[in-house]
Amino acid sequence: MKMKKIKVNIAATGLNNTDNPGPGVPVIRALRESEIFDPRIIGLAYESLEPAIYMHNVVDKAYQIPYPSEGADVLMKRISQINQKDPIDVLIPNFDSELYAFMKSEKVLKDLGIKTFLPTLQQLEDRHKANLNKFGKKYDIQVPESISILNHNDIEKIRDDFEYPVMVKGKFYDAYLAYNPEQVRMYFNKISAKWGLPIIIQEFIRGTEVNVVALGDGEGNTIGAVPMRKQYITDKGKAWAGITLDDKKMFELTYKIIGSMKWRGGMELELIRSQKNELFLIEINPRIPAWVYLAVGAGQNLPEALVKLALGMETIPFKKYEVGKMFIRYSYDLITDLKEFEKLSTHGEL
Amino acid sequence: MKLKLKKNIAISESGFIFDPTTGDSFSLNEVGLEILELLREDKTIEQITVHFTDQYEIDTASFEKYFYDFIGMLKHFQLINEDEEN
Numbered sequence: 001m002k003m004k005k006i007k008v009n010i011a012a013t014g015l016n017n018t019d020n021p022g023p024g025v026p027v028i029r030a031l032r033e034s035e036i037f038d039p040r041i042i043g044l045a046y047e048s049l050e051p052a053i054y055m056h057n058v059v060d061k062a063y064q065i066p067y068p069s070e071g072a073d074v075l076m077k078r079i080s081q082i083n084q085k086d087p088i089d090v091l092i093p094n095f096d097s098e099l100y101a102f103m104k105s106e107k108v109l110k111d112l113g114i115k116t117f118l119p120t121l122q123q124l125e126d127r128h129k130a131n132l133n134k135f136g137k138k139y140d141i142q143v144p145e146s147i148s149i150l151n152h153n154d155i156e157k158i159r160d161d162f163e164y165p166v167m168v169k170g171k172f173y174d175a176y177l178a179y180n181p182e183q184v185r186m187y188f189n190k191i192s193a194k195w196g197l198p199i200i201i202q203e204f205i206r207g208t209e210v211n212v213v214a215l216g217d218g219e220g221n222t223i224g225a226v227p228m229r230k231q232y233i234t235d236k237g238k239a240w241a242g243i244t245l246d247d248k249k250m251f252e253l254t255y256k257i258i259g260s261m262k263w264r265g266g267m268e269l270e271l272i273r274s275q276k277n278e279l280f281l282i283e284i285n286p287r288i289p290a291w292v293y294l295a296v297g298a299g300q301n302l303p304e305a306l307v308k309l310a311l312g313m314e315t316i317p318f319k320k321y322e323v324g325k326m327f328i329r330y331s332y333d334l335i336t337d338l339k340e341f342e343k344l345s346t347h348g349e350l
Numbered sequence: 351m352k353l354k355l356k357k358n359i360a361i362s363e364s365g366f367i368f369d370p371t372t373g374d375s376f377s378l379n380e381v382g383l384e385i386l387e388l389l390r391e392d393k394t395i396e397q398i399t400v401h402f403t404d405q406y407e408i409d410t411a412s413f414e415k416y417f418y419d420f421i422g423m424l425k426h427f428q429l430i431n432e433d434e435e436n
Binding site: 208210228229231243245246247273277323324 | 358360368370371372373428
């Protein structure tokens, strides 16, 4: 006899799906396939053209919310308004750039009866791209040399500490390979206009990019972890196809990071395996990545486990997954009516 | 002399190879597949050479030339670990 599924209202952001897709849709797909939960999905969108708003088999109800840059209190006011109309049990933020606002508001959310399962502010700060060197030293993990720069004058000094080419990175997103100071200047302007300062200059490590999606319970335990190699990479550096791996070193590194940081919530480790077979940690993204559905397909429904943790349910760590499972992403033209767009644009909900 | 194939690689009957550590995959022809199967059975280079010169119309010198080329490729793709070579 099948167990009755638990009804739960889950709100999720990250409903965009460009060639730099948000993790919202794959997270929701995972939750819809849950064997424990019967979710009602409340989509939270920043822009009126985020496709999942109009995907009625993915999102049950969509609301527009203000950007966190307008202030955490403005965002919380809107969440509270939505919560009165459509009570939210668990909220899953899926963007790096909004995490700070949601983490800062954890108590406000708790008072509203909304549960989250997010890293702590300290954890978010520790793994920040600009602090990667310090992070490497603190946790004894191999990382590429990096520095933060704030203006054009610092660009000339790069030569003192780095050999070209170098990676030029934004504090939240975007990364470009620059072969000379002119290119650094160009990417500095491009990235800072979009994401602000500082800009991070990082040693370029030649090798293969590999990633791990993982979930920590906040007490040092790894609830699940699936390593992947990107097989097809877009010009934005995003995986358009990937395959699950079996690599002991990648697991050891994941357990070490989650164990020593006591990481709480979903994460993505971006690693480079050098030609000498050494693993360098390039970045820790403090949320579930857009390719998480590969982990679900390989046997670890990490979004479901995250909701269990958020609800305080007992969550047993996954012990296995299928190696050699692949994902191939595709785009899809969704047809909708102007009326739907109008409704969202004028009423802020659909 | 013995060459050690990386333990966890998956070899299908069709000659498709998957290395789960790197995510690389390769396609082998029948001869390549036969060599890999013999390596997996822990056969020495001498045993593999005798196997091929017995089964096919090829002399030892010609076989070894192609064989070491192929082994070089396996090493390049890290399907044989240098340190596992005896």
